[in-house]
Amino acid sequence: MSVDLEKLAEQEYKYGFFTDIEQEIAPKGLGENTIRMISSKKEEPEWLLEWRLKAYKHWLTMKEPQWAHVTFPPIDYQNISYYAAPKTKDRPKSLDEIDPEIRKTYEKLGIPLDEQMMLAGVAVDAVFDSVSVITTFKEKLAESGVIFCSISEAVREHPELIKKYLGFVVPQHDNFYAALNSAVFTDGSFVYVPKGVRCPMELSTYFRINAESTGQFERTLIIAEEGSYVSYLEGCTAPKRDENQLHAAVVELIAHKDATIKYSTIQNWYPGNAEGEGGIYNFVTKRGRCVGRNSRISWTQVETGSAITWKYPSCILEGDDSVGEFYSVALTNRRQQADTGTKMIHIGKNTSSTIVSKGISAGHGQNTYRGLVQIGKDASGARNYTQCDSMLIGDKCGAHTFPYIEVKNSTAQMEHEASTSKIGEDQIFYCQQRGLSAENAVSLIVNGFCKEVFKELPFEFAIEAEKLLSISLEGSVG
Amino acid sequence: MLEIRNLHVNVADQEILKGLNLKVNAGEVHSIMGPNGSGKSTLAQVLAGRASYEVTEGEIIFEGKDLLGLAPEERACEGIFMAFQYPVEIPGVANTYLLREALNSIRKYRGLEPLKHVEFAKLAKEKMGIMGMPDNLLKRSVNEGFSGGEKKKNEIFQMEILEPKLAILDETDSGLDIDALKVVADGVNALRNPERAFVVITHYQRLLDYIVPDFVHVLVDGRILKSGGKELAFELEDRGYGWVEEEAGKAVNN
Numbered sequence: 001m002s003v004d005l006e007k008l009a010e011q012e013y014k015y016g017f018f019t020d021i022e023q024e025i026a027p028k029g030l031g032e033n034t035i036r037m038i039s040s041k042k043e044e045p046e047w048l049l050e051w052r053l054k055a056y057k058h059w060l061t062m063k064e065p066q067w068a069h070v071t072f073p074p075i076d077y078q079n080i081s082y083y084a085a086p087k088t089k090d091r092p093k094s095l096d097e098i099d100p101e102i103r104k105t106y107e108k109l110g111i112p113l114d115e116q117m118m119l120a121g122v123a124v125d126a127v128f129d130s131v132s133v134i135t136t137f138k139e140k141l142a143e144s145g146v147i148f149c150s151i152s153e154a155v156r157e158h159p160e161l162i163k164k165y166l167g168f169v170v171p172q173h174d175n176f177y178a179a180l181n182s183a184v185f186t187d188g189s190f191v192y193v194p195k196g197v198r199c200p201m202e203l204s205t206y207f208r209i210n211a212e213s214t215g216q217f218e219r220t221l222i223i224a225e226e227g228s229y230v231s232y233l234e235g236c237t238a239p240k241r242d243e244n245q246l247h248a249a250v251v252e253l254i255a256h257k258d259a260t261i262k263y264s265t266i267q268n269w270y271p272g273n274a275e276g277e278g279g280i281y282n283f284v285t286k287r288g289r290c291v292g293r294n295s296r297i298s299w300t301q302v303e304t305g306s307a308i309t310w311k312y313p314s315c316i317l318e319g320d321d322s323v324g325e326f327y328s329v330a331l332t333n334r335r336q337q338a339d340t341g342t343k344m345i346h347i348g349k350n351t352s353s354t355i356v357s358k359g360i361s362a363g364h365g366q367n368t369y370r371g372l373v374q375i376g377k378d379a380s381g382a383r384n385y386t387q388c389d390s391m392l393i394g395d396k397c398g399a400h401t402f403p404y405i406e407v408k409n410s411t412a413q414m415e416h417e418a419s420t421s422k423i424g425e426d427q428i429f430y431c432q433q434r435g436l437s438a439e440n441a442v443s444l445i446v447n448g449f450c451k452e453v454f455k456e457l458p459f460e461f462a463i464e465a466e467k468l469l470s471i472s473l474e475g476s477v478g
Numbered sequence: 479m480l481e482i483r484n485l486h487v488n489v490a491d492q493e494i495l496k497g498l499n500l501k502v503n504a505g506e507v508h509s510i511m512g513p514n515g516s517g518k519s520t521l522a523q524v525l526a527g528r529a530s531y532e533v534t535e536g537e538i539i540f541e542g543k544d545l546l547g548l549a550p551e552e553r554a555c556e557g558i559f560m561a562f563q564y565p566v567e568i569p570g571v572a573n574t575y576l577l578r579e580a581l582n583s584i585r586k587y588r589g590l591e592p593l594k595h596v597e598f599a600k601l602a603k604e605k606m607g608i609m610g611m612p613d614n615l616l617k618r619s620v621n622e623g624f625s626g627g628e629k630k631k632n633e634i635f636q637m638e639i640l641e642p643k644l645a646i647l648d649e650t651d652s653g654l655d656i657d658a659l660k661v662v663a664d665g666v667n668a669l670r671n672p673e674r675a676f677v678v679i680t681h682y683q684r685l686l687d688y689i690v691p692d693f694v695h696v697l698v699d700g701r702i703l704k705s706g707g708k709e710l711a712f713e714l715e716d717r718g719y720g721w722v723e724e725e726a727g728k729a730v731n732n
Binding site for chain 2: 424425426427428429432433434435436437438440442445447448449450451452465
């Protein structure tokens with residue numbers, strides 16, 4: 001049986017193709033010139049260039065964080081190209097103007113850019129290396145006042161909002177990778193939902209890394225005004241390569257009074273091969289501020305890809321009665337490493353947070369949950385519920401848990417549950433005796449383990465996530 | 479249908495089955511009885527294909543096929559079903575989901591189209607009725623939080639859906655009260671037909687009041703020492719297993 005499984009394991013990453021198109025790729029290296037070049041490509045105002053340069057100067061004084069439970073050789077930041085874009089004369093104004101090869105790429109990824117062919121009710125921003133190639137349903141969204149566009153476009157079209165909110169949640173100097181991102185960020189999505197509007201569609205961004213030796217520095221900013229609601233989802237894939245590629249994103253969410261932001265991620269960057277060669281380094285800073293009373297930010301993530309994941313989508317609960325949620329499935333197979341979790345910072349009164357983390361380790365994978373729940377001294381009546389479960393498949397993988405709890409208010413209610421289980425031979429055999437293959441049995445059991453998280457995803461994506469998990473687990477038994 | 483010849487099985491390097499022979503024809507119900515530790519459950523596990531049971535000698539032929547060459551799921555697809563003595567819990571997996579996947583996996587193996595959700599739901603509802611099971615047991619996670627009786631009923635319910643050719647009941651009666659026992663037995667009896675065979679493993683004669691066997695075999699220390707009709711079960715109930723061993727011992731000495 002194991003021979004067949006090995007074959008499966010080799011062919012499992014089905015998004016590993018490369019799109020051969022003419023691209024404009026900046027020479028490798030990072031310096032002030034690089035930043036000026038990016039800023040000028042994006043036709044940015046002077047203040048933003050200054051903002052980038054300030055971040056860069058700060059970054060030069062910083063060191064890479066070493067506390068995560070991951071190991072990798074030092075990254076040579078001068079050996080990365082910081083800008084890659086398909087060659088076109090102008091920005092495409094409609095679908096017809098997009099390079100057919102790029103359109104084909106997205107079709108192959110299951111994300112047709114033609115509005116007629118798309119999932120009903122889902123608008124897409126397609127980011128290809130350093131640029132957004134198109135955003136669909138913009139006009140339809142505009143009818144209800146929702147702005148959904150690339151961040152580059154937002155800089156040009158909505159400078160007042162960018163000026164107000166860029167760095168509002170994640171300051172330039174926040175951490176090493178966030179500072180790097182602030183200096184060189186290229187594209188990402190911008191969402192603005194006006195007061196009282198329930199966004200009529202699911203919004204999504206599809207990130208594709210294509211060019212070689214290139215980093216992707218995505219920047220996403222979502223603002224939900226008073227009483228508004230938005231559900232946003234991102235997906236990510238990259239070609240198979242022997243080299244490691246860096247994806248250092250910053251995502252900022254701002255929820256005003258009575259507003260809700262649901263942010264879902266299905267991360268399937270190329271994870272590297274069985275020997276641990278290649279794959280994406282996914283070093284990401286994601287954070288939301290519940291600034292208004294009774295606001296809510298909910299993160300759901302399904303992390304199956306990347307060679308290394310370093311990511312802690314967090315909530316700062318400033319408004320009284322605000323709610324933060326974090327639902328996570330992280331899977332590490334082969335030589336993948338993940339150090340992921342969340343921070344829930346309770347500042348306002350009667351704030352509550354929920355953390356449900358499901359870690360699955362297979363092969364030689366190393367999976368770490370790291371989380372902080374902090375109850376400030378004025379956060380009376382704060383509540384947190386944390387559930388942190390790990391599942392091990394095989395005997396060469398690892399699961400690690402580092403929960404931190406800091407409570408400065410005696411009225412806080414904290415609940416923490418944790419479990420570690422080994423996938424049971426009994427469970428697999430039971431399913432086999434009913435007619436399922438060992439592979440399908442594992443996939444069924446693991447999907448059951450993750451059910452509490454998947455039910456938080458929009459329906460179509462929950463099905464995608466289940467499939468993805470099954471594919472990512474191939475080769476883990478035998 | 480099933481022929482076991484000179485079966486020797488080791489578990490953790492200890493020989494449990496020591497040359498077992500058994501022949502089961504379609505339409506027959508065979509009961510395997512024997513004291514604790516005689517190898518009854520080992521026989522069930524080996525038939526189902528559990529990897530930790532090592533067959534050192536002998537063969538098992540099922541419907542003309544070498545059963546020992548097949549993976550557990552292939553055996554299931556060929557029509558072997560085992561009702562587990564201790565059904566496992568699978569959190570987060572709905573009972574109905576596992577069962578639909580299982581049924582469609584078996585159908586695929588046999589070249590049949592998968593059952594659609596609606597068709598499956600109809601089938602499940604029908605069989606639930608037979609077992610007198612509440613609807614919510616379908617939606618709940620597999621065996622999670624089920625009572626002992628519910629778990630055993632669930633095994634028989636699965637059997638009703640999967641309609642095996644050969645069903646092995648591994649101490650299905652253990653831990654059941656008399657009412658649950660009757661429900662389980664009714665479920666089994668409803669499935670008895672000329673094409674299907676049962677191997678009923680039990681420690682007590684009680685179950686056989688409700689599932690009346692055609693043959694009773696006494697398994698002692700890894701071998702079948704005596705076979706007979708259903709009356710043998712009553713004799714065992716009265717006299718215990720000691721006399722079977724003595725009789726067999728004499729036979730060897732003579």
